[in-house]
Amino acid sequence: TLFLLREGGEDLPRSASMMSGTLESLSGIGEDGSSIGSDSEINGLAVRRTDKYGFLGGTQYSEGSDKDIRVDVARQREMKWLDMFNNWDKWVSRRFQKVKLRCRKGIPSSLRAKAWQLLSNSKELLDSNPGRFEELEREPGDPKWLDIIEKDLHRQFPFHEMFAARGGHGQQDLFRVLKAYTVYRPEEGYCQAQAPVAAVLLMHMPAEHAFWCLVQICETYLPGYYSAGLEAIQLDGEIFFSLLRRVCPMAYRHLKKFKIDPILYMTEWFMCVFSRTLPWASVLRVWDMFFCEGVKIVFRVGLVLLKQMLGSVEKLREVQGMYETMERLRNIPPESIREDLLVQEVVSLAVTEALIERECTIQVRKWRESRGELTHQPGRRLNGTRAIHEHKAVYTPPPPIHPPCSSMLLFSIGWLNGRCYLIQQVRGLVAEWTAPDHRAVYSFGFYVLILWVMFFLVVFIRH
Amino acid sequence: MAYAYLFKYIIIGDTGVGKSCLLLQFTDKRFQPVHDLTIGVEFGARMITIDGKQIKLQIWDTAGQESFRSITRSYYRGAAGALLVYDITRRDTFNHLTTWLEDARQHSNSNMVIMLIGNKSDLESRREVKKEEGEAFAREHGLIFMETSAKTASNVEEAFINTAKEIYEKIQEGVFDINNEANGIKIGPQHAATNSTLSGSQGGQQAGGGCC
Numbered sequence: 001t002l003f004l005l006r007e008g009g010e011d012l013p014r015s016a017s018m019m020s021g022t023l024e025s026l027s028g029i030g031e032d033g034s035s036i037g038s039d040s041e042i043n044g045l046a047v048r049r050t051d052k053y054g055f056l057g058g059t060q061y062s063e064g065s066d067k068d069i070r071v072d073v074a075r076q077r078e079m080k081w082l083d084m085f086n087n088w089d090k091w092v093s094r095r096f097q098k099v100k101l102r103c104r105k106g107i108p109s110s111l112r113a114k115a116w117q118l119l120s121n122s123k124e125l126l127d128s129n130p131g132r133f134e135e136l137e138r139e140p141g142d143p144k145w146l147d148i149i150e151k152d153l154h155r156q157f158p159f160h161e162m163f164a165a166r167g168g169h170g171q172q173d174l175f176r177v178l179k180a181y182t183v184y185r186p187e188e189g190y191c192q193a194q195a196p197v198a199a200v201l202l203m204h205m206p207a208e209h210a211f212w213c214l215v216q217i218c219e220t221y222l223p224g225y226y227s228a229g230l231e232a233i234q235l236d237g238e239i240f241f242s243l244l245r246r247v248c249p250m251a252y253r254h255l256k257k258f259k260i261d262p263i264l265y266m267t268e269w270f271m272c273v274f275s276r277t278l279p280w281a282s283v284l285r286v287w288d289m290f291f292c293e294g295v296k297i298v299f300r301v302g303l304v305l306l307k308q309m310l311g312s313v314e315k316l317r318e319v320q321g322m323y324e325t326m327e328r329l330r331n332i333p334p335e336s337i338r339e340d341l342l343v344q345e346v347v348s349l350a351v352t353e354a355l356i357e358r359e360c361t362i363q364v365r366k367w368r369e370s371r372g373e374l375t376h377q378p379g380r381r382l383n384g385t386r387a388i389h390e391h392k393a394v395y396t397p398p399p400p401i402h403p404p405c406s407s408m409l410l411f412s413i414g415w416l417n418g419r420c421y422l423i424q425q426v427r428g429l430v431a432e433w434t435a436p437d438h439r440a441v442y443s444f445g446f447y448v449l450i451l452w453v454m455f456f457l458v459v460f461i462r463h
Numbered sequence: 464m465a466y467a468y469l470f471k472y473i474i475i476g477d478t479g480v481g482k483s484c485l486l487l488q489f490t491d492k493r494f495q496p497v498h499d500l501t502i503g504v505e506f507g508a509r510m511i512t513i514d515g516k517q518i519k520l521q522i523w524d525t526a527g528q529e530s531f532r533s534i535t536r537s538y539y540r541g542a543a544g545a546l547l548v549y550d551i552t553r554r555d556t557f558n559h560l561t562t563w564l565e566d567a568r569q570h571s572n573s574n575m576v577i578m579l580i581g582n583k584s585d586l587e588s589r590r591e592v593k594k595e596e597g598e599a600f601a602r603e604h605g606l607i608f609m610e611t612s613a614k615t616a617s618n619v620e621e622a623f624i625n626t627a628k629e630i631y632e633k634i635q636e637g638v639f640d641i642n643n644e645a646n647g648i649k650i651g652p653q654h655a656a657t658n659s660t661l662s663g664s665q666g667g668q669q670a671g672g673g674c675c
Binding site for chain 1: 478479497498499500502503504505506508521526528529530531533534537538
């Protein structure tokens with residue numbers, strides 16, 4: 001794709017008045033993607049070749065070494081995903097393992113935006129809140145946040161075609177999304193680490209869609225990450241470090257020896273979901289899995305990176321010191337984290353949701369002992385698509401018939417959570433029955449009634 | 464490369480005052496208006512010479528937004544010098560200096576040398592903070608002061624090097640305990656070798672890499 005850079009921004013909508021639309025932010029891009037100094041060196045028209053993800057240069061520019069999937073395979077995958085889209089709820093409730101597997105293989109790029117929105121359930125938020133985004137946009141917003149957001153607009157993926165031009169569409173949309181969030185959650189406001197996350201979303205979908213997706217990430221996937229005090233990220237840093245002790249004791253000992261706190265290297269990784277750390281092809285594959293499986297993927301990717309960088313005696317020999325180690329972790333050579341290699345490592349790592357939860361309990365206790373009560377209590381973190389789906393099923397208003405029975409049934413099924421495929425099937429059916437707009441709620445009551453009748457019959461016959 | 468001393472610096476100040484640009488100008492001698500926002504921490508390093516001695520500066524560049532404050536605090540540990548930066552075209556970044564200073568004093572070692580920097584001096588027409596105000600603030604709080612421009616490179620070298628000189632003088636005076644790494648100073652292999660023979664008067668020997 002050839003990308004034409006244009007001087008000025010005359011043809012751009014003027015919704016965001018503070019943007020003047022200049023090419024100032026493009027000045028750092030040379031012929032080879034290197035820096036060429038001052039902005040006067042680009043005048044009028046300049047033609048650049050973007051990589052297939054829209055990057056014009058910078059560290060995340062792909063040199064075309066990513067292998068493309070065969071056309072027929074790609075087509076086949078698209079068909080499978082389209083089929084899932086048509087029966088999304090059923091797929092999530094009944095055949096989630098398959099959905100997960102397909103996310104791990106990588107979502108076809110043509111369908112990625114829709115898949116992310118379905119996986120995160122942001123699609124439903126979007127549909128059930130028509131006009132809400134425009135409403136938020138119309139609000140003036142708190143100048144305290146708007147001021148910082150404006151300063152950050154040209155500092156998000158400045159080498160991506162969408163965000164390169166000052167006041168261009170990308171930067172305008174970024175402003176709209178981030179501002180809307182501060183109006184939507186005034187008590188949370190804006191955290192600088194939200195900007196790259198929103199920018200990645202905007203590379204795939206329109207502003208309104210990106211907004212609801214951002215809401216899901218901030219509130220369901222990573223609650224508390226962007227809140228004042230950043231306690232949630234510090235807590236996850238502790239959890240991460242103790243998981244490392246299990247997964248790669250050598251790296252753990254090394255970091256401990258040089259007193260390198262997790263917060264020093266994992267803040268950007270976790271808060272930006274690796275969008276500024278990995279080669280772009282890997283970023284997308286990680287996000288595909290992240291939307292499906294939740295924060296577990298973030299932990300796993302981080303652990304894999306540490307394993308790759310600090311996992312052997314030879315590797316450690318090169319980084320004898322705090323600074324040397326930090327430098328290595330800040331500049332991870334892309335060849336060691338190519339998408340296929342990375343995904344394979346991430347998938348095979350034995351770090352489960354249960355393990356993370358357990359570690360979380362321990363670390364929360366330690367936190368309380370050493371630093372007192374957590375000042376910020378974020379909402380419950382849901383581990384990806386299935387958890388969100390179940391949460392939705394359980395927390396929608398209960399059906400009018402037999403509430404005690406149905407909740408009892410749900411409880412017992414919850415207790416058996418994930419024991420076998422059959423249980424998953426049953427759970428899927430229950431989730432479907434209890435869906436708010438589903439007629440089956442009435443027949444569900446009916447089935448419960450029949451179950452009870454049969455139970456009494458059996459008891460009666462025995463006697 | 465062998466060095467006599469290694470000093471750790473930290474750069475702090477409000478978001479958008481030009482911390483990352485100052486660092487890049489000092490380490491790479493270039494100005495790049497296009498760069499990713501700093502989230503967490505960035506690094507840079509450069510060798511300088513003071514009094515004939517090679518000194519390695521290891522610089523930690525931090526995120527400026529208020530919400531990152533709790534994390535930035537953990538970076539203060541073991542810093543020998545701090546560059547506290549404000550933007551001369553934005554009054555509020557100057558007004559926030561007191562809170563930054565409180566934070567720095569509270570979380571660093573008491574001998575840390577702090578250099579106050581009024582950045583963006585090339586934007587004279589948009590100036591909101593007078594040079595005298597910066598000087599007065601520095602005098603009042605016992606800081607060194609300088610106005611810089613990361614864009615034109617004016618005073619950037621001086622800012623980093625003068626801070627190093629101050630630290631170096633404190634070492635000579637025996638204020639810093641150089642054997643305690645928590646002070647942000649490390650003795651290089653070169654110096655350690657010469658120190659034992661010549662009690663550290665003459666630098667410049669190529670005796671690097673002697674011990675492990």
